[in-house]
Amino acid sequence: xxxxxxxxxxxxxxxxxxxxxxxxxxxxxxxxxxxxxxxxxxxxxxxxxxxxxxxxxxxxxxxxxxxxxxxxxxxxxxxxxxxxxxxxxxxxxxxxxxxxxxxxxxxxxxxxxxxxxxxxxxxxxxxxxxxxxxxxxxxxxxxxxxxxxxxxxxxxxxxxxxxxxxxxxxxxxxxxxxxxxxxxxxxxxxxxxxxxxxxxxxxxxxxxxxxxxxxxxxxxxxxxxxxxxxxx
Numbered sequence: 302x303x304x305x306x307x308x309x310x311x312x313x314x315x316x317x318x319x320x321x322x323x324x325x326x327x328x329x330x331x332x333x334x335x336x337x338x339x340x341x342x343x344x345x346x347x348x349x350x351x352x353x354x355x356x357x358x359x360x361x362x363x364x365x366x367x368x369x370x371x372x373x374x375x376x377x378x379x380x381x382x383x384x385x386x387x388x389x390x391x392x393x394x395x396x397x398x399x400x401x402x403x404x405x406x407x408x409x410x411x412x413x414x415x416x417x418x419x420x421x422x423x424x425x426x427x428x429x430x431x432x433x434x435x436x437x438x439x440x441x442x443x444x445x446x447x448x449x450x451x452x453x454x455x456x457x458x459x460x461x462x463x464x465x466x467x468x469x470x471x472x473x474x475x476x477x478x479x480x481x482x483x484x485x486x487x488x489x490x491x492x493x494x495x496x497x498x499x500x501x502x503x504x505x506x507x508x509x510x511x512x513x514x515x516x517x518x519x520x521x522x523x524x525x526x527x528x529x530x531x532x533x
Contacts, residue, residue: 308366308368308374308376309368309374309498309499309501310499310501310509311372311501311503311509311510311513312368312372312373312374312498313372313373313374314373314374314375314376315373315374315375317375318367318375318378318434318443319369319373319375320442320443327412328441329412329441329442329445329462330410330411330412330462331411332411332441332445332446333411335351336351336352336446336447336464337349337350337351337352337464338350338352338355338430338447338463338464338465338466339409339464339465339466340392340393340396340465340466340467340468341465341466341467342407342466342467342468342469343397343398343401343403343468343469343470344393344396344397344398344468345396345397345398345399346396348396350392352432352446352447355382355383355388355430355432358383358387358388358391358392359383359384359387360381360382360383361381361382361383361384361429362379362380362381363379363380363427363429363450363452364377364378364379364380365378365380365427365450365452366378366452367452367456367459368452368455368456368498369455369456370455370456370457370492370496370503370512371515372513378434378435379434379435379436380429380431380433380434380450381429381431381432381433381434381436382429382430382431382432382433382447382450383429383430383432384426384428384429384430385423385424385428385429385430385449386424386425386426386428388430389406389423389424393466393468397468401470402470403420403468403469403470404419404420404469404470404471404472405417405418405419405420405468405469405471405472405473406418406420406423406466406467406468406469407465407466407467407468407469407473408449408460408463408465408466409460409463409464409465409466409467410460410461410462410463410464410465411462411463411464412461412462414460414461414462415460415475416457416458416460416492417469417472417473417475417494418451418454418458419494419495420468422451422453422454422458422495422497423451425451425453427450427451427452427453428449428450428451428452429449429450430447430448430449430450430463431444431447431448431449431450432446432447443461444460444461444462444463445462446462447462447463447464448460448461448462448463449461449463453497453498453499454495454496454497454498455493455496455498455502455503457492457496458496472494475492491504491505491506491507492504492505493505
């Protein structure tokens, strides 16, 4: 699947793929010896899927751009993994509590980061649970061992180091876990619940142009902290 070459409003293309996130000043979390994906929330019983078992599900490769809410875009990234819709329909949906109507999905990460997504956004056909980037296993900078890829939403939806998926019947509370600096930043930021890049949904309350200005002021620092990740 190939995305358009045009960039969304307020985005600027950069070279490579910088490391992004609220933990730029910290090393990536270590990958467990036996990595697994925990599933919880409105299911009859929480359960775990070893990452090795993902190979039994349908797979897809997409080429897509990554758009950071700060205003930079990494273009032409090639992701491989399991479509989230396939994982949801084949693995999660059969375990949903009888009579429950799922409205949101929460993605939790090894570094403590969590983000909630509307079910209709999570089930878009270009959303992946990705294991590979540009033909190689995803490295620590970009979300090892597993990460969410949602090209039509800003980077803060694209959770790295994925280890937990919860399904909910109402909007979950935004929870901030991890480093104190990260928690403070997320509380002040008030991230938009949908974060659609073509709608410029950058902030829950503020107009997009104000976030653009803040993001542009931060891009240089983000680049220095990320060291541009690993060369592609």
